[in-house]
Amino acid sequence: MQVEKARELGLCFGVRRAVDMVRDAALRHGNLQTLGPIAHNKVLLQELAALGVETVDSVEQLRSPAVVISAHGVSPSVSRQLLARGLTVVDTTCPNVARAQHIVARLADEGFTIVIFGDSTHTEVRGLLGWAGEKGMSALGVPGLPELTRPGHRRKLAVISQTTQRLEEFTEFARELCSAVMEGTDELRVVNTLCDATVRRQAAAAELARRVDIMLVIGGRHSANTRRLAETCAAVVETHHVETAEEMDEGWFAGKQRAGLTAGASTPDSIVEEIASRLARR
Numbered sequence: 158m159q160v161e162k163a164r165e166l167g168l169c170f171g172v173r174r175a176v177d178m179v180r181d182a183a184l185r186h187g188n189l190q191t192l193g194p195i196a197h198n199k200v201l202l203q204e205l206a207a208l209g210v211e212t213v214d215s216v217e218q219l220r221s222p223a224v225v226i227s228a229h230g231v232s233p234s235v236s237r238q239l240l241a242r243g244l245t246v247v248d249t250t251c252p253n254v255a256r257a258q259h260i261v262a263r264l265a266d267e268g269f270t271i272v273i274f275g276d277s278t279h280t281e282v283r284g285l286l287g288w289a290g291e292k293g294m295s296a297l298g299v300p301g302l303p304e305l306t307r308p309g310h311r312r313k314l315a316v317i318s319q320t321t322q323r324l325e326e327f328t329e330f331a332r333e334l335c336s337a338v339m340e341g342t343d344e345l346r347v348v349n350t351l352c353d354a355t356v357r358r359q360a361a362a363a364e365l366a367r368r369v370d371i372m373l374v375i376g377g378r379h380s381a382n383t384r385r386l387a388e389t390c391a392a393v394v395e396t397h398h399v400e401t402a403e404e405m406d407e408g409w410f411a412g413k414q415r416a417g418l419t420a421g422a423s424t425p426d427s428i429v430e431e432i433a434s435r436l437a438r439r
C-alpha cells in the first residue's frame with residue numbers, strides 16, 4: 158500500500174501550546190484540573206492524566222487550587238467565577254479563539270447582534286456567546302435563526318464563525334444570511350474568524366483526497382475539526398474516521414493501492430506515525 162500524508166496535518170500550534178502549558182503547570186502545581194477536556198483526543202488525555210491532570214465538567218466540580226482553561230476558551234462569567242474562588246488559573250485559550258472572543262466583545266459594544274456560525278453545544282461557541290452578552294446567537298443554518306425576524310434584531314448584524322468550521326460552509330451561511338436579512342438591516346458585517354491552521358489542513362486534505370483510493374482521518378470522535386476534515390474528504394473519496402490504529406478494518410483496503418492520511422488538530426504525532434507504518438506494511 159502506498160501511503161501519503163496530507164502536506165499539513167495533526168497537532169496545531171494552539172493545541173501544542175496548550176499541552177505544553179499544562180505539562181509545565183502540572184510540574185509546578187502537582188495535581189491540576191482542567192475545565193473540560195484540554196483536547197478532544199483520548200490518547201492525549203491519558204498522557205496528561207498520568208501527570209496528575211484531571212478533567213472536570215463544571216466550576217462546581219473543581220477541587221484543586223489550580224485550574225486550566227482549555228484552548229477553546231471560556232466566557233467572561235466563567236473566568237470571573239474562577240477568580241472569585243481564588244484559584245490559580247492557567248489560561249491556554251488559543252490565540253485564534255482569543256481573537257474571535259475580542260472581535261465578538263467589540264461588535265457587541267458597537268451595538269451589533271452577533272450570529273455565530275457554529276455548534277451551540279461546543280465549548281468554544283458557548284464561550285463566544287458569553288462574550289456577546291445578550292446580543293449573541295448561534296446556528297449551523299439560517300433556518301435555525303428565527304429570532305432574526307424579531308423587530309430590533311436586524312439593524313446592525315454581524316456574522317462570525319466558530320474557528321474550526323469549513324470555509325465553504327461559512328461562506329455559504331454568510332451568503333444565505335445576507336440574502337435573508339438584507340432588507341430591513343442597516344449594517345451587515347461578516348468577519349472571518351476561521352482558524353488558518355484549520356483552513357490549511359482542510360485544503361491539504363481535499364487536495365490529497367483527489368489523488369488516492371481511500372482516506373483515513375485520524376482524531377477524536379468529539380473533535381470538531383477532525384469531523385470537518387472527514388466531511389471534506391468524504392465528499393471526494395471513500396473516507397474512514399479512526400481514533401486509534403486498532404479501529405482500522407482490513408476490508409476497507411481490499412483492491413486499493415493508495416491511501417491518504419490526515420489528522421485533526423489534537424491528534425498526537427505518535428498515532429499518525431503508527432497508522433502510517435501499519436498501512437505501509439500491508
Ligand code: SF4
Pocket residue numbers: 169170171172228251252253254320321352353354355382422
Ligand atoms: S484548531 Fe486552530 S483555533 Fe483550534 S486550537 Fe488549533 S490553532 Fe487554535
